[in-house]
Amino acid sequence: MKIPEWVYKRIIAITQVVAGDGRRAITQRCVLRQFLVDLWLAEPNDKGWVVCTQRDIRSQYHPLLSKCEINHQGKRQKVKRLIDILPDIASDFHFKAGQASQDVNKRRPSLWQFNPVRPKSDVGSLRLVDAATGESFTFRQILRANGKAPKHTLNLGKRQAGLKRKEQAWLKGVTRGRMHRKFLQQLKTMVPDDYYRAGIRSLNHLYNAKIEGEYVTYDHTYRLTFGGRYYDRTFQNLPNSLKSKFRHGLLNYDIRSCSFACLNLLFKRYHVDYRIKSTIYAKMMKKTGLTRKQCKQMVHPTTYRIGRVTLGVTTGIGEKLCGWVGKKKALKILRWWDDFISPLRAALEELVVNIQQRHREICSSPRNYHRIENDLGLFLDLKGEKYDRNRDHDQQYARDKSLLAFMVCGVEQAYIREVVRLNPGVVCMLDHDGVVALLELRLPEWPGFRLELKA
Incomplete structure (x- = not known):
């Protein structure tokens, strides 16, 4: 994963609180760095919190639950669990404890926030580094490092093998995605933190990408969600102000009064x-x-x-x-x-x-x-x-x-799928209730449905 240089420096400053040169201390610093990177890049809920349950921590960040020594406020002290003292040693780290219960309505997941403040000197630039090593990357190097796209995630049951094949065949009608270079220019000056993070997250999911003139083309990785919508972490996770730059020069279609x-x-x-x-x-x-x-x-x-x-x-x-x-x-x-x-x-x-x-x-x-x-x-x-x-x-x-x-x-x-079937290789990106196309679309005749071109 690639993150901004200023985020990496803040994460390294926090990890240095863990004292010691032994194997345990080194492992805890590495896992803590990965935990903070994952929190910063994760998609938050409507109130800006990231869900990370105790089960997630036990399975992915287990060393954070171990005792360790820390250097804090000029003193060296022992703590039972590293995870418990993070809100005390980092002012930009916040935590809300969850609640386990047999009653579904009473269950509450653990919520986390890691919100380092972007320095004003960084606004207008885009300096990205490797989250593990701190090595600087140019944009072309990032595209090469992202590698091949993972397979689409369909999560259909064993008895739905026919539907799975049908969906996979249908997705082949969606051609490679397109990102206009104006997206990068907008991202450099993007001030709202959530928007900025969403843009960085998109750059990390440009798989098998190639620069072709004004656009970067890439392979999709879609996840089938509730009701049949497909979701990706490259285009659909973006706010409208960044989406418009991402698809600049392409045709944006939405279903009029969809609901x-x-x-x-x-x-x-x-x-x-x-x-x-x-x-x-x-x-x-x-x-x-x-x-x-x-x-x-x-x-x-x-x-x-x-x-x-x-x-x-x-x-x-x-x-x-x-x-x-x-x-x-x-x-x-x-x-x-x-x-x-x-x-x-x-x-x-x-x-x-x-x-x-x-x-x-x-x-x-x-x-x-x-x-x-x-x-x-x-x-x-x-x-x-x-x-x-x-x-x-x-x-x-x-x-x-x-x-x-x-x-x-x-x-x-079902309507969106019919649009793609009528226009194979023309639709380049799916949206929630619409599509982005390279050319003008042929539209199916559905009473009451109208796919209209938006700015």
């Missing part, structure tokens, strides 16, 4: 007498005074919560509204929104019931009632441990939410 199109297709298929209209945003903007983007941040979470609205301002939509318009107006908007969305809520509840009822009618055995298939042939197991709740209605709600998202993703990705 609405998928839901309307499901409503029609499962005989629910309701259709979502795109005019919903105009009505919301007129009533609330919010922007279209803010209205979308209300619609989508509400949709995937089966139309339920929580009349509070401490979490979720209410918390966002409180930040936009203040507490008093936020509560007023939430009450209006709860009433306004009631027809959609009834339609979504009916849709979930109809999906499960249809599945029971065509299912070959009652033993498979809990395994529901989407448009791609993927299965969702509704008896999974993650849906366990103390109360029956909470458990059913968790299953219904997951089922709705699973079916919507299936429709969305």
